[in-house]
Amino acid sequence: MTEQPQVAEQTGQPSGDVLLSCDDVSLSFGNVRALVDVSLTLRPGEITALVGDNGAGKSTLVRCISGIHRPDSGTITFDGRRTDFHSPEDAREAGIETVHQNLALVEDLTVWQNLFLNREIVRRLGPVGLLDRRAMQSRAREMVSALAVNVPAVGSRVRRLSGGQRQAVAICRAAGFSSKLVIMDEPTAALGVQETARVEELVFRLRDEGHAVLIISHNFAQVMRLSQQVWVMRAGRCVGGRRTAETTGEEIVGLVTGAIGS
Amino acid sequence: MTNTTTLRASGGPNWSHRLKDAGFWAEWAALVGLIVLVIVFQTLNPTFLSPGNIASMLVAAAILIILAVGQTFVIATAGIDLSIASVMTLGAVVFGQMYEGGHGLGVASLMAVVSAGVAGAVNGVIVARGRITDFIVTLGMLSAASGLALILSDGKPVTVIDPLLLRLSTSGIGIFGWSFVIAIVVAVVAHVVLFHTRFGTHLLATGGSPESATAMGISTARIKIAVYLISGLLAGIGAILLVGRIGAAEPAANTAFLLNSVAAVVLGGVSLFGGRGTIVGPFFGALLLIALVNGLTLLGVSQFYQPLAVGIVVVLAALLMRFQK
Numbered sequence: 001m002t003e004q005p006q007v008a009e010q011t012g013q014p015s016g017d018v019l020l021s022c023d024d025v026s027l028s029f030g031n032v033r034a035l036v037d038v039s040l041t042l043r044p045g046e047i048t049a050l051v052g053d054n055g056a057g058k059s060t061l062v063r064c065i066s067g068i069h070r071p072d073s074g075t076i077t078f079d080g081r082r083t084d085f086h087s088p089e090d091a092r093e094a095g096i097e098t099v100h101q102n103l104a105l106v107e108d109l110t111v112w113q114n115l116f117l118n119r120e121i122v123r124r125l126g127p128v129g130l131l132d133r134r135a136m137q138s139r140a141r142e143m144v145s146a147l148a149v150n151v152p153a154v155g156s157r158v159r160r161l162s163g164g165q166r167q168a169v170a171i172c173r174a175a176g177f178s179s180k181l182v183i184m185d186e187p188t189a190a191l192g193v194q195e196t197a198r199v200e201e202l203v204f205r206l207r208d209e210g211h212a213v214l215i216i217s218h219n220f221a222q223v224m225r226l227s228q229q230v231w232v233m234r235a236g237r238c239v240g241g242r243r244t245a246e247t248t249g250e251e252i253v254g255l256v257t258g259a260i261g262s
Numbered sequence: 263m264t265n266t267t268t269l270r271a272s273g274g275p276n277w278s279h280r281l282k283d284a285g286f287w288a289e290w291a292a293l294v295g296l297i298v299l300v301i302v303f304q305t306l307n308p309t310f311l312s313p314g315n316i317a318s319m320l321v322a323a324a325i326l327i328i329l330a331v332g333q334t335f336v337i338a339t340a341g342i343d344l345s346i347a348s349v350m351t352l353g354a355v356v357f358g359q360m361y362e363g364g365h366g367l368g369v370a371s372l373m374a375v376v377s378a379g380v381a382g383a384v385n386g387v388i389v390a391r392g393r394i395t396d397f398i399v400t401l402g403m404l405s406a407a408s409g410l411a412l413i414l415s416d417g418k419p420v421t422v423i424d425p426l427l428l429r430l431s432t433s434g435i436g437i438f439g440w441s442f443v444i445a446i447v448v449a450v451v452a453h454v455v456l457f458h459t460r461f462g463t464h465l466l467a468t469g470g471s472p473e474s475a476t477a478m479g480i481s482t483a484r485i486k487i488a489v490y491l492i493s494g495l496l497a498g499i500g501a502i503l504l505v506g507r508i509g510a511a512e513p514a515a516n517t518a519f520l521l522n523s524v525a526a527v528v529l530g531g532v533s534l535f536g537g538r539g540t541i542v543g544p545f546f547g548a549l550l551l552i553a554l555v556n557g558l559t560l561l562g563v564s565q566f567y568q569p570l571a572v573g574i575v576v577v578l579a580a581l582l583m584r585f586q587k
Binding site for chain 1: 480
């Protein structure tokens with residue numbers, strides 16, 4: 001991991017190569033200006049944290065990046081290309097995977113069915129395509145064992161898994177299929193101490209495998225532990241960014257609350 | 263804490279474990295109930311399991327099985343098709359009108375299936391695009407399809423005496439009448455569609471968690487339209503069998519078919535909240551209901567008691583499954 005000293009810019013904007021950049025992204029819902037001229041960048045191979053109070057616009061921004069919302073104005077550039085996602089599928093196609101806060105798992109389906117949801121492996125038999133269940137199961141086993149420590153059996157229904165295991169399944173799904181960027185919306189919000197540690201381990205492993213990770217978190221200690229870059233949002237604006245190594249929890253809190261002006 | 267679940271879940275499907283699983287019982291409750299009923303009725307009346315009676319039960323079950331399969335698809339997406347029997351009536355009346363108009367068996371059958379399919383598709387489009395509750399939309403279609411059937415037929419039944427159609431319920435392979443064979447084929451195809459195609463997985467995902475399905479890029483609206491279309495098409499196939507069975511196309515209400523189709527699905531352990539279900543379960547559920555009515559008739563119990571018995575069995579089954587969870 002490279003931790004070059006940054007030019008003392010107020011944003012801590014990285015000068016190296018950029019995987020994703022948002023430039024003046026704005027989005028309004030009726031009279032509510034959810035995002036106002038948000039600009040930030042993400043580097044490949046790094047964990048980037050996005051912090052801010054409730055309603056600061058973090059989730060809305062993430063939804064723009066992952067193709068759920070379309071910005072009213074501004075551009076999002078991913079992997080050197082200007083994006084124009086019309087659906088989450090477009091974003092997945094481009095290599096952006098999202099682990100939603102509710103995990104987007106189907107409880108009554110098995111682990112492997114969830115891992116391959118809407119990406120099923122199919123054998124063609126003339127006009128009909130039949131699921132290749134065996135191929136998906138063995139591939140699912142690989143995906144899960146490559147990442148997760150507490151390996152859930154791929155044939156068990158998600159309903160039977162613990163919170164940490166569910167999180168692991170959702171993260172494995174996002175990490176598979178050669179994604180370049182994995183977005184996580186508060187991945188440990190509902191987890192206990194031990195399970196949180198396991199998920200954090202998983203996040204590190206994702207990064208070590210070459211995925212960039214964008215993580216929304218309310219837990220400042222976690223942000224300091226995990227990330228290399230922090231962006232702070234307040235009232236729909238991106239009010240600042242810091243290299244994690246060069247900032248403190250207090251400074252981040254100050255930015256979030258507005259005690260420190262941007 | 264997590265280790266215990268992991269070990270147990272990865273331990274493979276051993277039987278003592280499966281027997282303790284509520285889902286296992288929900289899935290096989292209908293078969294267990296059917297076996298119990300068969301034993302009871304056979305003890306009370308030895309003609310119950312005579313080849314003739316079995317054959318007549320299977321033929322009687324054919325239409326219900328086909329409707330229950332259609333209903334299963336809808337209920338697996340957390341919907342319900344209250345119009346399934348009226349749509350079948352509409353299909354039957356269309357069949358009668360075409361046949362009477364001299365269009366032959368093939369055209370009449372095709373038009374029965376097409377008209378029922380259109381009614382189903384209308385259900386689906388209104389539920390999915392209009393975002394109105396399944397219950398209300400199909401309740402409206404229940405009335406509309408019955409009305410259409412009355413208008414088209416002018417309220418009069420049309421006698422349909424067709425030798426080929428008659429053979430559907432009078433001959434077959436051994437004790438399996440052709441109409442039952444058709445029902446088996448429908449059930450097998452439905453099973454393959456539900457568990458071995460992408461559509462089936464997406465259907466269960468749509469029923470189990472619409473938000474998650476949408477987040478993974480599945481069009482839940484398209485799935486909804488598809489299941490109601492399937493339910494309509496199957497009601498159309500049921501219509502052909504119905505005309506063959508009673509030898510006439512009547513604009514009758516057929517309410518019992520609606521209630522029994524839902525009952526068979528419930529007996530079959532399909533969750534009314536969607537996302538979980540089988541085809542085998544409702545298949546045996548339909549057989550159970552037919553065996554119940556047939557057995558009571560053999561025992562000389564008045565016809566008036568039969569709906570009461572069906573009602574009790576269905577509610578009991580639902581209660582049992584509830585307690586097991």
